[in-house]
Amino acid sequence: MDDTATGSRLLTGQIPAQAHTVGPGWDTLLDRLHRDLVALAPDYQIESFGTKFGGLRIAVADRFDDQGEFDGEFTDAATALIDTAELASEQMCETCGHPGRPRFRGDQYRTWIQTSCDNRHSAPQAGATSSGQATP
Ligand SMILES: [Zn+2]
Numbered sequence: 841m842d843d844t845a846t847g848s849r850l851l852t853g854q855i856p857a858q859a860h861t862v863g864p865g866w867d868t869l870l871d872r873l874h875r876d877l878v879a880l881a882p883d884y885q886i887e888s889f890g891t892k893f894g895g896l897r898i899a900v901a902d903r904f905d906d907q908g909e910f911d912g913e914f915t916d917a918a919t920a921l922i923d924t925a926e927l928a929s930e931q932m933c934e935t936c937g938h939p940g941r942p943r944f945r946g947d948q949y950r951t952w953i954q955t956s957c958d959n960r961h962s963a964p965q966a967g968a969t970s971s972g973q974a975t976p
Pocket residue numbers: 933934935936937938940956957958959961
């Protein structure tokens with residue numbers, strides 16, 4: 841486990857370094873995607889990692905060969921893998937990994953979409969508070 845404090849910063853590294861920023865329900869999905877990307881390029885780097893409309897949104901950094909040529913094959917293959925994982929995440933509860941679907945959530949300040957199953961998980965929304973106080 842990597843407990844390094846996070847904030848807004850330029851992303852470097854690979855998926856396991858970012859997996860803790862989303863719900864644990866997607867761990868297996870992200871683990872599989874990471875393995876698939878490593879098989880393509882052991883030193884791949886992600887450029888962005890987050891969620892949008894309840895699903896994962898991930899982008900990998902472009903790759904260039906020794907001659908400075910853009911590696912379009914890697915980008916095509918990586919994008920296909922990521923698309924599959926992003927689609928899967930929209931049908932998988934972010935909290936527990938059970939089948940789910942995107943649902944609207946909200947409080948008095950804002951609304952957001954989170955993919956969840958039929959269980960009512962009471963996990964606090966990441967980013968809503970910085971107190972780190974766990975709900976009993
Ligand atoms: Zn769930």
